[in-house]
Amino acid sequence: MTISQLLEKKKLFLLVIALSVLVLMGIAQDYLEASFHQYSFYISESLLFKSFWLFFIPVAWFFTRFEYLLSNKWYLRLLTVFLLSLAHVILFALTLHFMSALSLPHTYSFIWAVKKTIAEDVYKYIAFYGLLVYWNSRNQTVAAAPVSEAGYEKVLLIASGKKNITVPVSEITCIVSDSPYIAVYTRHEKHLYNSSLKELMLKLDPVVFIKVHRSSIVNIRQVVSFKSRLNGDYDIELKNGKTVRMSRSFSKDFRQRFQ
Numbered sequence: 001m002t003i004s005q006l007l008e009k010k011k012l013f014l015l016v017i018a019l020s021v022l023v024l025m026g027i028a029q030d031y032l033e034a035s036f037h038q039y040s041f042y043i044s045e046s047l048l049f050k051s052f053w054l055f056f057i058p059v060a061w062f063f064t065r066f067e068y069l070l071s072n073k074w075y076l077r078l079l080t081v082f083l084l085s086l087a088h089v090i091l092f093a094l095t096l097h098f099m100s101a102l103s104l105p106h107t108y109s110f111i112w113a114v115k116k117t118i119a120e121d122v123y124k125y126i127a128f129y130g131l132l133v134y135w136n137s138r139n140q141t142v143a144a145a146p147v148s149e150a151g152y153e154k155v156l157l158i159a160s161g162k163k164n165i166t167v168p169v170s171e172i173t174c175i176v177s178d179s180p181y182i183a184v185y186t187r188h189e190k191h192l193y194n195s196s197l198k199e200l201m202l203k204l205d206p207v208v209f210i211k212v213h214r215s216s217i218v219n220i221r222q223v224v225s226f227k228s229r230l231n232g233d234y235d236i237e238l239k240n241g242k243t244v245r246m247s248r249s250f251s252k253d254f255r256q257r258f259q
Contacts, residue, residue: 048096211250213246
């Protein structure tokens with residue numbers, strides 16, 4: 001299961017519920033602390049401060065849009081964790097500043113909000129985004145590993161002008177008919193390959209590549225989500241942002257494989 005899949009539909013709903021529970025627990029803690037020390041408790045102010053939990057969702061979602069750019073170098077992963085944490089701090093501090101100006105009798109300055117969230121909560125950001133980046137890199141490593149040793153192609157040799165280039169099969173997101181060629185899409189590029197879809201399908205591992213239309217094949221490990229077109233067909237969203245149409249006749253096999 002990829003991070004992108006985690007943030008889809010039912011799993012996203014469960015994540016929102018879990019973070020909402022943490023917000024409510026934080027508010028309850030503020031109330032108990034105020035009662036113990038006998039000072040005033042304002043639920044609106046407490047809610048505003050505890051809402052930092054909810055910002056994990058948009059920051060993590062943004063990460064999923066660009067997770068394929070993440071390098072396998074450890075220092076770049078650390079930089080990613082730092083940048084995600086910094087984005088969370090800034091986003092929350094801006095929200096605290098503007099929302100306090102709108103809803104509270106006093107306004108918290110942006111600089112004060114940044115210092116406070118760094119002092120009290122930054123370790124939570126680092127822990128969460130560290131796990132996020134680690135989980136993503138682990139899934140990428142698993143996805144890149146060959147599943148079958150039954151003689152399937154691991155690299156395609158594609159003619160590009162006067163030179164030939166090699167394309168690792170693990171980097172292919174989808175393959176689509178583009179007469180008189182077929183178009184091979186990777187995360188960043190499109191290549192025209194002189195073959196038929198049927199011929200190429202025989203060279204690819206069926207554990208990884210699945211036909212979703214008479215004119216298209218997808219890498220099941222590059223699929224983010226799919227949604228109905230309300231006519232029996234579906235749209236499949238891939239990690240590189242491309243959308244591939246799936247016809248109803250291929251949907252049963254795909255749905256069984258996409259778990």
